[in-house]
Amino acid sequence: MRYMPLLFIVLGCAVFAQDNFKIYYKDTPSGFKVLADNNEYAPVSAELNMKLTNLKSSNGNNKVYVIPAMTKEFELTNLTVVDRKKPLKFGFNTSYNFGDHNLSNYDKDYKYFLPFGKGETFWLTQGYNGNISHADEYALDFKMPIGTKIYAAREGVVTDIEESYSKRCTSPECAKQNNYITIYHDDGTFAEYTHIKKNGAEVNIGDRVEKGQFIGYSGDVGWATGPHLHFIVYQQKIKSMQTLKTRFLVDDGKRFIELQEKEQYTRNY
Numbered sequence: 555m556r557y558m559p560l561l562f563i564v565l566g567c568a569v570f571a572q573d574n575f576k577i578y579y580k581d582t583p584s585g586f587k588v589l590a591d592n593n594e595y596a597p598v599s600a601e602l603n604m605k606l607t608n609l610k611s612s613n614g615n616n617k618v619y620v621i622p623a624m625t626k627e628f629e630l631t632n633l634t635v636v637d638r639k640k641p642l643k644f645g646f647n648t649s650y651n652f653g654d655h656n657l658s659n660y661d662k663d664y665k666y667f668l669p670f671g672k673g674e675t676f677w678l679t680q681g682y683n684g685n686i687s688h689a690d691e692y693a694l695d696f697k698m699p700i701g702t703k704i705y706a707a708r709e710g711v712v713t714d715i716e717e718s719y720s721k722r723c724t725s726p727e728c729a730k731q732n733n734y735i736t737i738y739h740d741d742g743t744f745a746e747y748t749h750i751k752k753n754g755a756e757v758n759i760g761d762r763v764e765k766g767q768f769i770g771y772s773g774d775v776g777w778a779t780g781p782h783l784h785f786i787v788y789q790q791k792i793k794s795m796q797t798l799k800t801r802f803l804v805d806d807g808k809r810f811i812e813l814q815e816k817e818q819y820t821r822n823y
């Protein structure tokens with residue numbers, strides 16, 4: 555005998571390609587199991603809210619699950635039919651996004667490299683909570699000419715790239731047309747290197763990059779007032795992101811500091 559769910563709703567709010575992540579169910583002898591496939595190079599967090607009639611969930615309800623990167627048939631919960639003589643209903647909605655929603659700890663002492671080449675010096679034109687465009691954001695703007703080589707500040711896996719845009723404008727709306735490279739770090743945080751030039755990424759999604767590796771060219775694309783690299787490190791939750799303070803090696807690599815707005819920094823290491 556097969557049990558057909560009467561209701562099956564999926565409401566995603568994902569920012570990435572939907573076919574890279576899915577939640578689905580399979581029949582089991584005692585009911586159903588709810589599974590997830592994650593074909594992204596970072597974990598995906600999914601909140602699962604089920605409506606169950608005559609079904610019991612082995613793993614509770616209204617929970618957030620973290621599905622590891624590149625994982626198929628990750629089991630979220632088992633649904634067991636309570637009374638086989640009665641009708642049953644099974645429906646759910648889900649929200650999901652990149653990252654570990656439950657991340658509570660990360661490496662606060664990580665020694666970031668300045669994201670440009672050895673021997674180069676650039677001004678930090680806007681720092682944390684800067685009043686041009688960094689309200690409530692721990693973001694850094696390095697002023698640099700279009701086409702400056704960008705180097706990974708930290709090792710990780712490239713999880714997302716946008717490099718198709720070519721225009722810049724000065725209203726926040728234009729942030730939708732930002733080009734960027736996103737790298738997932740081993741401690742569960744992400745870095746975004748923003749405003750790269752059109753087709754300026756020199757890495758691919760899924761690449762493992764090393765600290766100090768050349769990853770692409772800076773630009774002047776999206777929400778910007780001139781050529782620069784916007785750099786953030788953040789923790790991604792299902793419905794929000796939280797930018798994090800970081801510290802960098804500067805000069806010959808012996809000084810390890812939080813960068814300050816309107817100072818210039820040299821990478822000689």
Ligand SMILES: [Zn+2]
Pocket residue numbers: 680687688693694695784785
């Ligand atoms: Zn910025």
